[in-house]
Amino acid sequence: MIRRGPRIAAAITITGLMLTGVLPVGAVTAEGLTVSTPYPSVQVEPGGEVTFPIDITTAAPETVGLAVTAAPEGFETSLRGGGFIVSSVFTGGAQPSAEEPPLLELQVTVAPEAAPGDYEVNLQATGADGRMTDLLLRLTVDEVAAGSVSLDTEVPSVRGDSSQTFSFSLTLSNDTAGEITFGLEAAGEPGWDVTPTFSGEELAATSVVAAGETATVDVEAVAPEGIPAGVYPLLVRATGGSYTAEAPLQVDITGSYAMSISTADGRLNATVVGGGSTTLPIVITNDGTAELTDVTLSASPPGEWEVTFEPSTIASVPVADSVTVNATITTAGNAVAGDYQWPIEADAADASDSIEIRTTVETSSIWGFVGLALIAVVIAGLFLVFRRYGRR
Incomplete structure (x- = not known):
């Protein structure tokens, strides 16, 4: 689903356009009341959401009523300003003001079952004196109009022993027409601890990626203790609205040596x-x-x-x-x-x-026997000496 893109300030101020006769693209005017949007024709996928920034100017300060008078069956519309659903707006008139002009947006949600083709939504503005003007908006429904999201990496496979922490760097690309709030999840085989985070946002569970922008996703994987050598697959998934992007990764465990x-x-x-x-x-x-x-x-x-x-x-x-x-x-x-x-x-x-x-x-026991033999020899010698000479 297309999400809301960067918000464009819809300043509700006098611009002098009525005096010069120059109107912005997608503008209609009636007796000093001008309603405009910079992009009156857009493409969107079935079930998608489009946000039109609306600018209203008048020659003098007044309250202008707003209403969607025509929309295709199954389409949902809402006018929002200041965080509220609104049905009128007060213009500043010709006097300059230091205050930021209020933001006014028309949100249109396309019916999920809408067939490809062109559809029109009419926004009517009514001045305090009853004068009216209409802004016709065109939505072209196309299955491929919404763009796509992707999750890629230049190094999908790493190698090392099981004691290491394995790291990957992925790029999440939002190639749609609006900003998307993404959440991350990862999975591996039983026992693996795989943690994906948005770079610089370690404590954030989600991150907003603007239309046409990218975000870096860091992934850390820790293998279970005692895991045998082999190749182990991992999967990282980014989900935002109806969009899902996946990146298959793998770790080649060489085993631990001990x-x-x-x-x-x-x-x-x-x-x-x-x-x-x-x-x-x-x-x-x-x-x-x-x-x-x-x-x-x-x-x-x-x-x-x-x-x-x-x-x-x-x-x-x-x-x-x-x-x-x-x-x-x-x-x-x-x-x-x-x-x-x-x-x-x-x-x-x-x-x-x-x-x-x-x-x-x-010490070898043979020396003990040698010692005993020497002692025996000495004793025998003494015995013979005493026997021979003992009587003299």
């Missing part, structure tokens, strides 16, 4: 004999919503220790899945008994994690 590293039993410690080795199962878990690929492990052990991983590279870790890698820890032969702490790291292209491993190095 991993965690731990041990098979959750304990971050190991025990190894100096110079020996031990195997520690390391578990890599994909905590994101996108597949992890080419995960490599590395370690920074003390001194001359050596740590190897089997496998050394993980080709893929699916979403919500885990892969176990065996870490073989070999200590240096001269490692001193005690506790050692060092990191193991897991790295992929888009995520990483690390843990600290506490390793306890113990």
Whole structure:
């Protein structure tokens, strides 16, 4: 439906036109009473609304009565001034005034079932002394006369991981003959939070777009937590009167990347004999919503220790899945008994994690046997010495 366009002041003042003999377009006069409108012939769609700004001038101040004396069946008309429905107006006459002239408009609503063609509405003005003049207005009803509205964007698709806030900028165009008050709404798949707003009017639920003008619509979309990778459609709709414009959008979720590293039993410690080795199962878990690929492990052990991983590279870790890698820890032969702490790291292209491993190095039990053997040898030696020389 065509909405009311920018209001044109219908000054009800003396213009001197009667003195010069020059009348505005769409004007009729009778004995010093002139009724005019700048656009006496317009196009409109069935069910549409047209607003004619009306100007009335007289040679002297007086009250002028107004009435619509002819209108097609099913058409609705009303005269409005100062926010009221009026049936007369007081003109200022020839004396200039510093006050703003009153606004007078004739609103015509076309019958929804009106067939294409020309229709006439007659506005009659009656002076205080009974003189009358008529202003004939013509409406051409046409299915395409109203123009159209559109909602467009240069970037209808964006891409990123699910932790981002996705933004779009749209242009709402009003290519009709009148201003339209638009409301906005948006929709996405369950769990999506999609918010459209008029640029610069974040708290306004609606915005008025003048005829032939545009407005910028900002859209923000937030994906639900844990959403898997994929392409998700969104729809933004602007509605004003009988007009609706839609803009399909889409977000390509690449998924979020996150991993965690731990041990098979959750304990971050190991025990190894100096110079020996031990195997520690390391578990890599994909905590994101996108597949992890080419995960490599590395370690920074003390001194001359050596740590190897089997496998050394993980080709893929699916979403919500885990892969176990065996870490073989070999200590240096001269490692001193005690506790050692060092990191193991897991790295992929888009995520990483690390843990600290506490390793306890113990002295080999073979040295205990060697010590016992030495003690036994010493005791045996002393026994032989005392036995041989004890009686002398």
